[in-house]
Amino acid sequence: MRKSAMEINRETRDLFLRMVGDFALDRKSVYPDCSGELEDLLYLAHIHSLEPVVYYMLREQRKQLSIQNLEQVQYMQRVYHSAVYISVTQEASRAEIEEAFEKAGIKIVFFKGAQLRELYPVPELRTMGDMDCLIRREDRAKAHKLMIQLGYECQVDAEPVWMYNRNGIVIEMHTLLAAKDIGNGVDYEFFFSDAMEHVMKKNGKLCLGKEYHLCYLIYHIAKHLCSTGAGVRMIADIAATLRFYSDTMDWEGLKCLLEASYLHETALAIYGLCYKWFGVEPPERYSGSELVLKDLEAYIVGGGVFGFETHDLGDVYRRNAFRGKAGNSGDRYCLKMMKDYFFPPGAYLVKYFPLAEKRRWLLPVAWMCRCWAGLFRRKDHSVATIRSMTRGDAELSYREVLMLKEIGL
Numbered sequence: 001m002r003k004s005a006m007e008i009n010r011e012t013r014d015l016f017l018r019m020v021g022d023f024a025l026d027r028k029s030v031y032p033d034c035s036g037e038l039e040d041l042l043y044l045a046h047i048h049s050l051e052p053v054v055y056y057m058l059r060e061q062r063k064q065l066s067i068q069n070l071e072q073v074q075y076m077q078r079v080y081h082s083a084v085y086i087s088v089t090q091e092a093s094r095a096e097i098e099e100a101f102e103k104a105g106i107k108i109v110f111f112k113g114a115q116l117r118e119l120y121p122v123p124e125l126r127t128m129g130d131m132d133c134l135i136r137r138e139d140r141a142k143a144h145k146l147m148i149q150l151g152y153e154c155q156v157d158a159e160p161v162w163m164y165n166r167n168g169i170v171i172e173m174h175t176l177l178a179a180k181d182i183g184n185g186v187d188y189e190f191f192f193s194d195a196m197e198h199v200m201k202k203n204g205k206l207c208l209g210k211e212y213h214l215c216y217l218i219y220h221i222a223k224h225l226c227s228t229g230a231g232v233r234m235i236a237d238i239a240a241t242l243r244f245y246s247d248t249m250d251w252e253g254l255k256c257l258l259e260a261s262y263l264h265e266t267a268l269a270i271y272g273l274c275y276k277w278f279g280v281e282p283p284e285r286y287s288g289s290e291l292v293l294k295d296l297e298a299y300i301v302g303g304g305v306f307g308f309e310t311h312d313l314g315d316v317y318r319r320n321a322f323r324g325k326a327g328n329s330g331d332r333y334c335l336k337m338m339k340d341y342f343f344p345p346g347a348y349l350v351k352y353f354p355l356a357e358k359r360r361w362l363l364p365v366a367w368m369c370r371c372w373a374g375l376f377r378r379k380d381h382s383v384a385t386i387r388s389m390t391r392g393d394a395e396l397s398y399r400e401v402l403m404l405k406e407i408g409l
Helices: 010-024 035-047 051-057 062-103 113-119 137-149 210-225 232-244 251-260 264-278 290-303 313-323 330-342 360-377 379-391 394-406
Strands: 108-111 131-135 153-158 161-166 169-174 199-202 205-208
Touching: 010 035, 010 051, 010 232, 010 264, 035 051, 035 062, 051 062, 062 108, 062 113, 062 131, 062 137, 062 169, 108 113, 108 205, 113 131, 113 232, 131 137, 137 153, 137 169, 205 210, 210 232, 210 251, 210 264, 232 264, 232 290, 251 264, 264 290, 290 394, 313 330, 313 379, 313 394, 330 379, 360 379
Parallel strands: 131 169
Antiparallel strands: 108 131, 153 161, 161 169, 199 205
């Protein structure tokens, strides 16, 4: 049976993090012979979608590694070339979309990975499963028509997010940057609703201002931490941003944004990981518990890109039950989990029946639509979630609730 990420020896995990940091910070480094630990390195790189980066950083050892590990090296080479090809194709698609939208008078802003890639020494290796972009709500109909004209198929229509696909190039189009709530009671949909007011032009492309974008990236990590997990690549993005803008970032302005969004404590913990893993000097030092940072490291490194190596929705429901002070056992705890699962809030239900958003009396219809989807379209997923809720590690979930609380979540 394959060992988990946290069962891999500490030296190999540290070497993996060192390689990621050296790439993100554009540092030259000499690594020890990796022949004996290449399989574990490759596994860590795989679950964090960083295989092309590890292959690139091992370029001085490839000949030597091929002697004992030819199959693994050839696999990494294929993944590397595929990543570069996809990245070049994505960038060409982005340029085509931006040009078409500019001609049509529609403001479009690419953010997240599409903006971050320029901070890396080899932009093509900052891989993305899709490209995120932001438009104004009033431009939605025109934007949709234009995407269809460009040959894209709309595969997901779930306002405020639409997903388009053309030959495997996926575009996520947003009219809002953030979800309403991630569990800490803050309305992030409202907080980031002014995103278009923070747009600037850099190298001929529209992008979010660096302070605003960094605050958003911290929010994005926080959202995933409160769900099933965030990966090493997200932390590397923060490290790359801190390095690239070390002399030009308005640190006081950033701090004000983080405090206003109740993400300052979370940012400090992420800065702490950037310093611990990559040696990045942060704008503010993390002064919290080292045990909390250690638990956060295990949560991120062990979980992979979105935490799916170690977590699923069952873990989220268990943690929410703890947040509701239902205790960690007994009837109240189980009832709280089941209530959250079978009777979610209206804001969640309207995804299944959008008409209910402005007609709240239709929420029972939305609830029935969700039940139908859970019983028939996603039966296996529903069964797996309930099984995870009832059989998962409640003690671990409780520790994670305490950890998240310590970092402001």
